Amino acid sequence: MTNQHPNQNSKPNANRRIAIIGGGPGGLTLALILQRHGIESVIYEREPVESNRDHGGSLDIHEDSGQLALKEAGLLEAFQAIARYEGEDFLLVDKNGTTYRKEVAEGDKKGDRPEIDRGSLCELLLSDLDPSRxxxxFKLIEAISLEDGRHxxxxxxxxxxxxxxVVGADGAFSRIRSLLTESAIEYSGLSMVELNVExxxxIYPDLYAYNGRGKMFALSDNKAILAQLNGDGRIKVYLSFRADRDWLDTNGIPLDQPAEAKRMLLNYFDDWDDKLKNYIRYAGDRIIPxxxxxxxxxxxxTSRQGITLIGDAAHLMSPFxxxxVNLAMLDASELALSLVRNEDLCEAVREYEKKMYGYSSQSAKDSDENLKLIFGDNAAEKLNELFDRLQQHA
Ligand SMILES: Cc1cc2nc3c(=O)[nH]c(=O)nc-3n(C[C@H](O)[C@H](O)[C@H](O)COP(=O)(O)OP(=O)(O)OC[C@H]3O[C@@H](n4cnc5c(N)ncnc54)[C@H](O)[C@@H]3O)c2cc1C
Structure with missing residues (x-):
């Protein structure tokens, strides 16, 4: 059973043909909220069925954005039942292992940013979506604007x-974006090597105990070891470097020869604390640049008839x-509700875009500033001070 509202044909936009390109968290949330309001849509997703399971790690879903969208989708309680509140544990150290911050989520106290794996989030959204939607x-190759405003x-x-x-919810490399803007994605100056400790x-209780149930950030020398415990028991590790755009291709690290690759990666962290080096030593063979x-x-x-963007397609930013994911879901909710409120499709899209620019530009600015701080001098100390300031203003 899907949670659809009655009287669907009396709703504004109920009989329009709406296509969503991309079935990530943004596209799924949009289709689900539209469904709840009796508005038809179809998601075209390039990957085969069941592909969402292993796409990306654990995500914290914020009360004032991602959780608001889940509420509109009718899934907040189901989310709260599976969310990992203990995943809010956080450890911040420098390369010597000196601790700057240690937060441990308390017993049954529920924080406002619980964690869920990306795959579980997509499964939750899919559980209530009519499968025919x-x-x-279906990989989109091209969208063509027609004279009558359709695509x-x-x-x-x-x-x-x-x-x-047509709603571009097709992520960083969107094929819809170029119909709206000449701006393109730029390399942020940061490259990562992803490892997984299964x-x-x-298998590695010492590392598990050190990492805690959430995230660990080790920051020094314009580099980072960023780790997060996922719901499936693995620790996902992002070795992060300020580097030229082609560094991942030219550094000579043979990612298809894990033992040698890990040996070379360890060299980059030669003078880092032994406990931190275990994130590399214990990692499995899957290494992803x-x-x-x-x-x-x-x-x-400039807003155009019959087309818009949500999520990473609209405002890709570094993860800092x-x-x-929270913005992708908030965009979905704002666009869906605007389509419910406005009979005029152009007005619905304009209203959504105006609101989205406001909140997403602030997050993009924060993300850019945080990237510079995390990969700058005295990063652990400065990030700790930033968290203190944010807590004081909360
Ligand atoms: C290393 C890393 C860590 C991150 N950590 C966090 C974090 O801690 N917290 C957080 O909030 N965010 C984090 N993010 C960002 C988060 O993953 C994205 O912002 C979020 O997934 C965006 O959702 P989306 O639905 O807009 O796009 P995506 O999740 O990218 O989904 C796009 C979908 O479109 C499909 N698609 C693409 N092209 C086409 C096509 N041509 N035709 C059809 N389908 C297509 C794709 O297969 C995919 O399913 C991180 C990102 C990275 C890279």
Missing amino acids: IRYG ELRFENGHIDTVDL DAAK RRIYMLPVGLTW AGEG
């Missing part, structure tokens, strides 16, 4: 659809405000 294996969508598998509204509590990209801070565009 998502089509897997023709062309897919790799030959499928063509013509829609009244079943940490059982990641360049971090961003859109210009405060990006806006911890807002990416």
Whole structure:
């Protein structure tokens, strides 16, 4: 059973053809809230079914954004039942292992930023979505603006659809964005190597005890070891470097030869505390390179009929405000509710975009400033001071 409101045909926009490109957290939330309000939509997702399971690590879902969207989607209680409140544990150290901050989530006290794995979040959203509203294996190749304001969508598998509204929820490398703005994603100056320590509590109890049930940030020398315990028991580790854009291709680290790759990666952290080096030593064989990209801070565009963007497609930022998924879901909620309120499609999109620019530009600015702080001098000390200031103003 899906949680649909009655009288769907009397709702504004109930009979428009709306296509959402991308079935990540943003696209799924949008389709689900539209469904609740009796508005038809279809998600086109390029990946095959069940592909969301292992896409990315643990995400903290904020009370004033991601959780608001889950409430609109009718899933807040179901989320609260599976969210990891203990995942708010946080340890901040420098390369010597000196502790600057240690936060331990208390017993049954529920914080406002509980964690959930990306795969579990997508499964939760999918659990209430009418399966006919998502089509897997449909990779958008091109969207073409038609004279009457509609858009023709062309897919790799030959499928063509013509829609009244296309929403680009297709992430960092959006194929919809270029119809709205000439701005493109830029390399942020940060590259990461992702490692995974499997079943940490059982196999590496020393590292599990050190890491705690949430996140560990070790910051020094314009580098970082960032770690987070995931719901499936693994510790996801991001070795993070300020580096030229081509560094991941030219550093000579053979990612397909894990033992040698880990030996070379350890060299970058040669004078770091032994406990921190264990994040590399204990890691499994799957090593994933990641360049971090961003859109210009405060990006806006001239609103156009029949097309808009949500989530990373609209405002990709580095992960250092911890807002990416939260904004994607908030955008989804704001756009859906605007479509419910406004009979006029153009007005609905304009109203959403205006609101979205306001909150997303602030997060993009914070994220950019945090990146500079975390990879600058005396980073652990400065990040601790920033958290103190934020707590005082909370
Ligand atoms: C290393 C790292 C760590 C992060 N940590 C955090 C964090 O701690 N907290 C946080 O809030 N955020 C974090 N983020 C960011 C967060 O993952 C994203 O902001 C969030 O997933 C954006 O959701 P979205 O739905 O907009 O896009 P995505 O999650 O990128 O989903 C886009 C979807 O579109 C599909 N798609 C793409 N192209 C096409 C196409 N041509 N046709 C059809 N489908 C297509 C993709 O397959 C995908 O399913 C992190 C990101 C990275 C890289």
